[in-house]
Amino acid sequence: MKKDEKRTARTILEVEGLAKRLGEFEIADVSFTVDEGEYFVLLGASGTGKTVLLETLTGVIPADSGRVTLAGHDITHERMQRRKLGIVFQDQALFPHMSVGRNIAYGPVSSGMKRSDIEILTRLLAEETGVGHLLGRSPATLSGGEAQRAALARALAAGPDCLLLDEPLSSLDSGARAEMRSLLKKLNRGGMTMLHVTHDYEEAAALATKIGIMENGTVVQVDTPQRILSHPGSEFVARFVGIRNVYRGSLVRQADGTSIFESAESEDFRLETLSEADEGEATALVRSEDVTLSAYRPDTSARNLFEGTVSEVLPARRGAEVAVDAGEMIVSMVTGWSVEALGLERGSKVFASIKASAVRIIEG
Numbered sequence: 547m548k549k550d551e552k553r554t555a556r557t558i559l560e561v562e563g564l565a566k567r568l569g570e571f572e573i574a575d576v577s578f579t580v581d582e583g584e585y586f587v588l589l590g591a592s593g594t595g596k597t598v599l600l601e602t603l604t605g606v607i608p609a610d611s612g613r614v615t616l617a618g619h620d621i622t623h624e625r626m627q628r629r630k631l632g633i634v635f636q637d638q639a640l641f642p643h644m645s646v647g648r649n650i651a652y653g654p655v656s657s658g659m660k661r662s663d664i665e666i667l668t669r670l671l672a673e674e675t676g677v678g679h680l681l682g683r684s685p686a687t688l689s690g691g692e693a694q695r696a697a698l699a700r701a702l703a704a705g706p707d708c709l710l711l712d713e714p715l716s717s718l719d720s721g722a723r724a725e726m727r728s729l730l731k732k733l734n735r736g737g738m739t740m741l742h743v744t745h746d747y748e749e750a751a752a753l754a755t756k757i758g759i760m761e762n763g764t765v766v767q768v769d770t771p772q773r774i775l776s777h778p779g780s781e782f783v784a785r786f787v788g789i790r791n792v793y794r795g796s797l798v799r800q801a802d803g804t805s806i807f808e809s810a811e812s813e814d815f816r817l818e819t820l821s822e823a824d825e826g827e828a829t830a831l832v833r834s835e836d837v838t839l840s841a842y843r844p845d846t847s848a849r850n851l852f853e854g855t856v857s858e859v860l861p862a863r864r865g866a867e868v869a870v871d872a873g874e875m876i877v878s879m880v881t882g883w884s885v886e887a888l889g890l891e892r893g894s895k896v897f898a899s900i901k902a903s904a905v906r907i908i909e910g
Contacts, residue, residue, distance in 0.1 A: 555581035557615075558739045559603075559708050564612030566602050573599055573763040576612070580708060580741055580756075585734045587750040588743040590760030591786070596743040599760075600710050603741075604631050617707045627656075632706030634697050636713040640685040646696045647672070647681035653704035667703060675699040675729060691722030695729065702738075709733075711742040715749060727752060747787045751775075759783050780908060781829050790867070790877035791832035793817075797907055799825050807907065812873035817900065818849040821907035829908040836904035837878035839868060840897045841888045848899035852876060856894040859885060866890075870898050 559580040566573050573595040580586040590596050601607045603614055605626035614622045621629050640649050647668055654664045672678040675695045685693060694714060701709060711730070715723045730753060734740050744750055750757050751771040758768045759779075767779040778784040784792055795810040797819075805823070807830040809815035817830055838848070854872030865881040868890055876898045880890070888896070 555584075558582045558584075558617055559741065560613075560615040561603070562613045562615075564599070564602060564614065565610045566598060566607060567610060568598065568607075571595070571598070571763070573602070576763075576765050578758050578765050578768050580739060582739055583734070583737055585731075585740045585742065585753055585755045586758065587754035587756070588741065588758045588760055588765070589747060589750045589786070590743075590745060592745055594760045595763040596745075596760055597712055598763075600633065600712050600741075600743060604633055604710065605629055630705065630707040631710055632701030632704050632708075633710040633712065634694070634701050634714050636717055640693060640697055640700070642685055644685075645681065646677055646683050646685065646688070649685065649696060650677075650681075650699045650703050652700060657704075668699075671699040671702050674733075675702070676725075689722070690718050691725060694718060694722070694726055698729070698733075702733075708739045708741055711740065713744055714742065716744070716746070759786065761786075775833070777906065778831065778908070784829075784831050784908075789831050790834045791830075791837070791875075793830045793874055795828060795830065797821070797823055797825055797828040797909075804902075805907070807905065809874055815852075815873040816850075817905050818902045819905035819907055820902050821905065823907045823909045827910055829910075831906040831908065832876075832900055832904055834867060834877045834879040836900060837876055838899045839870070839878050839880060839884070839888060839890070840899070841894075843897055844899060846899050847901075849902040850900040850905070852898045852900075854896060854898060856890055856892055856896055858892065859890055868896075870896055872898060876900075 557579050562577050564576040576599060588596050602609050605624065609622060613620060616630060650671055651664050651668045654667055672681055675698050677692060677696050677699060680692060715726055718726060742753060754771055756768065757771050757774055758765045761782050767774060767783050775787055778787060781792060793809050795808050798806050798808060800806060805819050805821050807817040807819055807828060852872035854870040856868060857871045858869040860867045865879060866885050868878045868880055870876045878898060
């Protein structure tokens with residue numbers, strides 16, 4: 547391939563305007579695509595329709611409208627057994643009366659594969675997923691992590707075009723979760739196309755090449771993990787992915803071309819921003835990682851500087867979240883070392899600085 551040639555990704559799964567009503571709940575106008583070799587994560591709160599969507603894709607429940615295309619074939623009304631989609635459920639759903647080996651071999655046996663080939667495939671997939679030593683065991687004797695890996699091997703044995711994963715890590719302990727995450731990434735790097743649903747943003751960000759955010763039964767934003775975090779499309783998306791500094795107010799264009807966000811809650815809280823959004827009602831977003839704290843007034847190029855009082859210091863995975871009352875609450879993510887060095891505790895006086903480029907504006 548020449549340097550100036552671009553490889554076009556092949557779309558494996560295409561969902562267009564999919565809808566399904568179940569009583570008072572419905573998924574509606576769901577659309578997204580999953581490209582070959584992609585790790586696509588559908589991220590949404592419990593009850594937003596992620597599992598219903600998966601069951602509609604696999605044919606467990608029929609769609610009311612819309613279209614599902616897999617590897618170029620319309621499978622919207624295809625029987626479940628004829629859809630080349632593998633699925634791993636949260637509760638594994640292994641056949642309790644079959645050994646691990648027979649569970650893995652179930653799909654190939656049903657398809658009429660030769661016995662010798664089934665034995666080779668079963669052993670190969672068992673080794674790849676780390677259950678080669680468990681082939682003769684009953685599912686009832688397995689740990690959660692072992693059962694999930696066995697369920698993964700069974701799904702792969704059917705030779706799916708795309709592997710669907712329904713909250714596959716949520717019921718595992720931290721050690722098994724880390725092992726399973728590594729295995730899923732390895733399978734994806736090996737070329738397996740994945741569609742994974744979860745409510746956990748950190749899980750999604752660690753695995754996904756692309757994320758689709760679900761809200762109230764529909765997909766509201768699709769992008770890379772980095773773009774969703776830096777450019778969320780709505781206040782809901784921003785809060786869901788963990789952006790702590792979300793302010794309602796209005797944007798005002800200055801004579802010099804700069805823009806000022808004015809809070810609706812505090813007339814003293816104003817943020818200069820480089821946003822080119824139109825004037826009017828707006829929401830301002832600032833990632834906690836983009837807020838710098840100082841014990842003394844800093845000599846900084848940051849356009850936004852606030853003096854405030856620490857109201858809370860909460861331990862976090864990457865250090866601590868420090869909430870500062872400066873008319874509006876400003877949350878900063880700092881290291882454990884910074885907490886000690888700055889003497890951060892409830893009641894401390896601090897300065898919080900935010901660069902204008904770190905302030906994101908959502909119109910309306």
